[in-house]
Amino acid sequence: MENPTPVPPPHAAKDVTEHVGYRLKRASAALRNAMDRALREHGLTVPQYSCLELLDEQPGLSNADLARGTFVTRQSANVVLRGLKDAGLITRPATAAQGRALPVHLTSAGRERLHLARRAVYSIEVRMIGGVPADRLPALLSDLDAMTEALDG
Amino acid sequence: MENPTPVPPPHAAKDVTEHVGYRLKRASAALRNAMDRALREHGLTVPQYSCLELLDEQPGLSNADLARGTFVTRQSANVVLRGLKDAGLITRPATAAQGRALPVHLTSAGRERLHLARRAVYSIEVRMIGGVPADRLPALLSDLDAMTEALDG
DNA sequence: ACCGGCATGTCAAAATGCTGACATGGAGAA
DNA sequence: TTCTCCATGTCAGCATTTTGACATGCCGGT
Numbered sequence: 001m002e003n004p005t006p007v008p009p010p011h012a013a014k015d016v017t018e019h020v021g022y023r024l025k026r027a028s029a030a031l032r033n034a035m036d037r038a039l040r041e042h043g044l045t046v047p048q049y050s051c052l053e054l055l056d057e058q059p060g061l062s063n064a065d066l067a068r069g070t071f072v073t074r075q076s077a078n079v080v081l082r083g084l085k086d087a088g089l090i091t092r093p094a095t096a097a098q099g100r101a102l103p104v105h106l107t108s109a110g111r112e113r114l115h116l117a118r119r120a121v122y123s124i125e126v127r128m129i130g131g132v133p134a135d136r137l138p139a140l141l142s143d144l145d146a147m148t149e150a151l152d153g
Numbered sequence: 154m155e156n157p158t159p160v161p162p163p164h165a166a167k168d169v170t171e172h173v174g175y176r177l178k179r180a181s182a183a184l185r186n187a188m189d190r191a192l193r194e195h196g197l198t199v200p201q202y203s204c205l206e207l208l209d210e211q212p213g214l215s216n217a218d219l220a221r222g223t224f225v226t227r228q229s230a231n232v233v234l235r236g237l238k239d240a241g242l243i244t245r246p247a248t249a250a251q252g253r254a255l256p257v258h259l260t261s262a263g264r265e266r267l268h269l270a271r272r273a274v275y276s277i278e279v280r281m282i283g284g285v286p287a288d289r290l291p292a293l294l295s296d297l298d299a300m301t302e303a304l305d306g
Numbered sequence: 307a308c309c310g311g312c313a314t315g316t317c318a319a320a321a322t323g324c325t326g327a328c329a330t331g332g333a334g335a336a
Numbered sequence: 337t338t339c340t341c342c343a344t345g346t347c348a349g350c351a352t353t354t355t356g357a358c359a360t361g362c363c364g365g366t
Contacts (some may be wrong), residue, residue: 010278011290016206017255020290021184023297027183029224030304031174047322053169064344071182074345078311082309100344123165124304125174129300137164137173139289140296144176146284151183151277200352217314229317229353253314253361 020147031128039118042113043087047072047080049121052089052114053105062101089113172301183280191273195266196240200225200233202274205242205267208259215254242266 004153026045035046044052050070055061061069081104084090089110092102106114132140169175188199197205203223208214214222220230234257237243242263245255258266285293 010275010282015192015210015339019278019292020282020294021274021298023294023301024177024181025224027301027304028296031177034304035174044339045322057168059177063346072180073332075323075325079353080324088219092264094329096344098227098332102345105206121174122163124188128300128303129163129173131303132296136292140293141171141173141176143285143289143293144173144180148176148180148183150284151180151187151279195347196316198352215314218318225352226316228355231316232352249361251362257317 001095013040031124034128035053035121036092038124039117042117042120044113044117045080045083047076048084048089049114049117050076051080051104052085052106052110053118055090056111059105060103062103064101066104084110171174172196177300184277187277187281188274191277192270195273197270198233198236200229201237202267202270204230204233204237204257205263206261207262207269208243208257209267212258215252215256219257237263237275 010019013019032046033051039046039049045068051066054069055064058065063077063081064074066081067074070077070080072080081090081092084089085092089107091107096102111147163172166172167302185273192199192202200223204219204239207219207222211218215232215253216234219234220227223230223233225233234243234245238245242260244258244260249255
């Protein structure tokens with residue numbers, strides 16, 4: 001009487017490695033690893049790079065914005081920002097002109113560092129995408145998006 | 154003269170959220186979050202659950218095997234195993250009969266806990282997969298696999 | 307037999323991330 | 337206005353994970 005009802009598997013799968021979650025995690029880990037190694041040569045961590053990329057695109061984002069954008073907590077993002085500020089790659093006002101949000105901006109050194117690191121990161125993305133047929137890329141993006149929405153919504 | 158040569162983007166993309174890496178990370182984060190919440194009710198962390206799942210399928214795996222299987226370092230896996238052992242969910246010999254690898258096995262309590270937690274996790278996977286067209290699932294699995302291989306190989 | 311390479315388990319230290327909690331500022335309802 | 341709700345920034349404590357290092361046991365070629 002330990003387990004009378006076997007759990008119905010999400011879909012036909014011989015073992016764990018056939019599960020979407022496993023593949024997703026594995027791909028994500030591989031990407032994280034590759035980015036870690038590449039960014040280390042530029043003196044950046046993955047969260048730091050992610051913040052720089054977001055800030056280059058949307059200057060003035062707040063700490064909370066960056067936390068959401070990089071999928072970590074506000075507290076973690078705060079630590080990252082402190083590191084970037086100490087490195088002179090971003091600026092952050094000590095007081096808020098209005099509200100509590102403190103808008104973060106890239107310094108020219110930050111922009112420069114980002115542009116250098118971006119080369120390395122993009123080449124990784126190119127290598128990663130190289131494995132999948134080009135005509136399936138839109139579907140892949142869409143499916144990843146759908147999965148996220150299905151979980152978050 | 155700051156950046157004479159713009160970096161060629163990996164593929165046509167208006168912003169960062171169009172990049173495969175971003176989508177991948179986002180989906181992975183959403184899954185991780187959902188699993189964290191679900192497994193907490195069962196007193197398990199994601200790495201712990203992952204180890205139990207692997208051990209149920211392949212009894213006798215070593216710490217290093219589990220580290221590779223869960224995409225963490227041997228040291229991290231060791232901490233996880235210690236937790237599982239303290240909880241009485243696994244057994245681990247103190248000495249190796251041959252070689253250095255110590256084969257890990259599930260206890261009946263471990264199997265029971267796994268079967269309970271599996272329901273919650275599978276329902277998450279079902280929900281996640283629910284967002285993508287069923288006929289695209291094989292391609293999705295294949296593409297995730299291809300990306301991993303392109304990065305690791 | 308010997309030795310070099312390699313995988314494993316483990317220790318120590320540091321970095322990283324999260325949970326819980328609290329104070330502040332703003333928007334909207336009563 | 338006043339009050340309630342929500343988002344933000346931040347502090348403290350804890351958990352998790354990684355890097356770096358070292359000792360042990362096997363397996364290959366020499």
